[in-house]
Amino acid sequence: AQKITQTQPGMFVQEKEAVTLDCTYDTSDPSYGLFWYKQPSSGEMIFLIYQGSYDQQNATEGRYSLNFQKARKSANLVISASQLGDSAMYFCAMREGMNTGFQKLVFGTGTRLLVSP
C-alpha cells in the first residue's frame, strides 16, 4: 500500500536561510508522482512542485527544489532563502498509476514551518 512519511512535525528557520523538509514514501507501483503542497493558516492547499518517478533530474520551481533519491524512496523539499511568508504547513503527497489519469493523492502528516525575522 502506498504510504508517505514526514517525520518532522515542526521546523524552525531564520529568514534568508535554506531549509529541508523530509519526505519518504513507499509504493510498489513503478509509475508514481510526488507532490509538495503548502497550506497557510487560511486552509487552501497551494501546489509547489512535482517530481515524476521516471524523471531523471530533480525538479525545481523558483526557490523550491526537490531532492529526489529514488533508491532511498525519499523526496525532500528544499526551500532556499526562506521568507516570512513561507511560514505554513507543508505536505508531501504521492499519486500512483500516473499513466492512468486517476487522481487520488495520499498525503503525509505534514511539517509546520516557522520562519523568524
Added chain:
Amino acid sequence: KAGVTQTPRYLIKTRGQQVTLSCSPISGHRSVSWYQQTPGQGLQFLFEYFSETQRNKGNFPGRFSGRQFSNSRSEMNVSTLELGDSALYLCASSFSRSSSTDTQYFGPGTRLTVL
C-alpha cells in the same frame, strides 16, 4: 484564470442533519476530487469524479456521497451528520489526462462544524 471555488466557506450543523457542499473546478478541468482534513486523521481521500462518474472512492461510510454535473461542477453530501464529521473539506480539480505532469489544484475548503 479563476481557481477552484468552494461554497459555502463555513458551515455549522447539528448532529443528524445533512449537508451539501459545492465545488466549481478550474475551467477545462474534468476531474474533481474531495478530501477530508481533520487534526486526528489528517488528509484523507473521499472520492473522485470524472465525466459525471465516480471512478474512485476512499474508505468512508455510505453517508458520504457526491455527484458531478455536465459542467464538471461537483457536490458532496453528508447525511446523518456525526460529531466526527467536523472537518475541513477540500475540493481539487485537474485535467486528468493520462500524463505524468497532471496536477491537482485545490480550493479554499469548506470548514464544517457539527454540534
